[in-house]
Amino acid sequence: MAKPPKLDKLFDKFIEGQAIFKERNALRATFIPNYLPFREEQMNRIGSILGPALRGAPPSNILCYGKTGTGKTVVAKYVLDMLVSKAKQSEANVPLRAHVNCRTITTNYRILKALCESMNAKMPDGSAIPFTGLPTDEIRTILMQKLDSEPKIFVAVLDEIDSLVKRDINQGNDILYGLTRMNGELENSRISIIGISNDLKFKDLLDPRVLSTLGEEEVIFPPYDAVQLRGILQQRVELAFNEGVIQDEGVINLVGALAAQEHGDARRALDLLRTTGELAERKGENHVTQEHVRDAQKFMERDTITETVKTLPAQSKAVLLSVYALTNRGQKDIFTGECFNAYMEIATAMSIDTLTQRRVGDLISELDMLGLINTTVVSKGRYGRTKRIRLAVSKKHVRTILEVDARLSKLSKELLG
């Protein structure tokens, strides 16, 4: 059987496509290059703080601040890698280490569990630690016993530590207080914490008792400027792409410039560059052009919005739709009361429960945080205080996506404005 020529050509394109990438992973956020440009200062600071661990002395706790994609995580990992390999070389005290992302690991229990697992701690009977069901106290005891079983320095990196406190200010403070105070209860070992925060104001949320121990040392990660981004990209381009793929100097400049607009986020820059390469690859081309960069930018934007809207729970969809409907009726500014009324209609039409205004208010805030709408609290004097709401994404965008939901097909044109 002869191969269909079309498919044949398609596959050929993929084989040719290898001409684009040499090592695609070099453009991923998890990749740790052997040199981190523009972060010497931060690396030296953290290095000198952690240094005492090599002599078995407990390092101070560190808080790292900086917006997303400023290299906090990669620097922390890099320095710890170096520390551990140095310790192994010289047979000094090899510190234990753990890296926990507090945004994906959402509860105190699971954070403790993750810390336990990083050093293979088991239940007293030798079984694995269960996902849930244990009192949090108990798992803390297990952690401490394991730590104390032999003298060690334990460096725990708590990534995105701000989300821990923002999710639940009491719970967050509790676990941080518990961790920072552990040193007073441990006999042999010492624990030291590297907190990584995207939010510069995160300190305000911390209990002063927590802050005083956790924030012993602070390291700031400023955003990269366009020139630095270009430098980073240049370094990765050499690792990731085959020679001659990027002939146009403008490609890197453009990626750097686009990412610099997004508060100097290197992760975004690398993502954009990778998507650009993949786009060119899919088209079966051997070179990457500025046109590809622009396409990739659009593609990524559309992709993230589509994804967030699609995965919204039904109630949030109803709220978003009510904003959409009012916008469609020609209203630019929408106030909470109006939004709530529209929501009641739409939720009824969707035949889902209607929530209270209090709850809808929270959903509005969530949509705001997702960047789908913009809200500001405004005072209209005699006519009360409320939130001014505006749609932050294009109307077309919302409609096409929301229409996919089966419950929404019933909604009348009239209802949607």
Added chain:
DNA sequence: CCTCCACCGGAACGTGAGGAGT
């Protein structure tokens, strides 16, 4: 300067699902 609207947003609590141990 004071009032008072229409909501904001914190606190406490309820419910039901999901999992573990006994």
Added chain:
DNA sequence: ACTCCTCACGTTCCGGTGGAGG
């Protein structure tokens, strides 16, 4: 079968508030 845990999602209650209009 029963107890004990956490967690997501909502509700009820309520004190707080910026500024237009009196």
